[in-house]
Amino acid sequence: MPDPILFRRVHGSCHCGNIRFTFDWPVPHGAIPARACGCRHCTKHRGVWSSHPDGRFHLIIADQSKVNLYRFGTKTADFHVCSTCGVVPIVSCTIEGARYAVLNVNTFDDVDKSQLIETAANFEGETTENRLARRRRNWTPEAVTSQAGEMNRDRPPPGSPG
Numbered sequence: 596m597p598d599p600i601l602f603r604r605v606h607g608s609c610h611c612g613n614i615r616f617t618f619d620w621p622v623p624h625g626a627i628p629a630r631a632c633g634c635r636h637c638t639k640h641r642g643v644w645s646s647h648p649d650g651r652f653h654l655i656i657a658d659q660s661k662v663n664l665y666r667f668g669t670k671t672a673d674f675h676v677c678s679t680c681g682v683v684p685i686v687s688c689t690i691e692g693a694r695y696a697v698l699n700v701n702t703f704d705d706v707d708k709s710q711l712i713e714t715a716a717n718f719e720g721e722t723t724e725n726r727l728a729r730r731r732r733n734w735t736p737e738a739v740t741s742q743a744g745e746m747n748r749d750r751p752p753p754g755s756p757g
Contacts, residue, residue, distance in 0.1 A: 602650070607702040609682035613657045614675055616685055618698050618735065621649040629700045630716035636667060636674070640683055643713055644697035651738035652696050654685060669723045672730075687737075688730050695734035 602619040605627075609615075620627060629645045636642070654675075656662055665674040665683075672688045684702035688695050700711050718726065 606704045607684055609677040609684050610680035613661050613677050614684050615655040617653045619651045626712045629711045629713045631713050633717040643700045645700050646697045646735040650735045652735045653738045690731050694737040
C-alpha cells in the first residue's frame with residue numbers, strides 16, 4: 596500500500612464567517628504560491644488566489660440566502676460574495692459535472708502571510724475553451740463527500756479520469 600499523502604489543512608472564511616472553506620494543500624510544509632489576478636474585478640477586491648490540482652476543498656455556507664454568486668466576462672465562474680460582509684473567499688467553476696475552485700489567500704484564517712508567495716497573473720485574451728481547460732488542470736477539485744458526510748481525498752473528483 597502506498598504511503599498516504601500528507602496534506603496541510605487550511606481554513607478560510609469571509610469576515611463574518613457565513614462562507615467558510617477547508618483547503619487541503621498537498622504539501623505539508625513550505626510556501627503556498629498565490630496569483631494576484633490582474634482583471635479589474637480582482638484588482639478592486641484584492642483577489643489573490645491559490646489552488647492545487649492535487650488538493651481538495653470543501654465549502655461550508657451557514658446561510659445560503661446571504662451569498663450572492665457573481666459572474667462576469669465569460670460567465671464560467673461563480674464568485675461567492677457574502678452579502679453581509681462583502682468578502683469573496685472562493686471562486687468556483689463546474690466543468691463536466693465536477694466543481695473546481697480557487698481560494699482567496701486573503702481569507703485564509705490560519706496561514707502566516709509570510710508563507711504566501713504572490714505573483715501577478717493575467718488571463719485576458721484566453722478563449723473560453725482554453726480557460727476551462729486551464730481551470731480543470733490547475734484549480735482545486737471539490738472533496739468528494741461520502742454518504743456519512745466524511746471527506747474522501749483518495750477518490751478523484753466526479754468527471755475526472757481514473
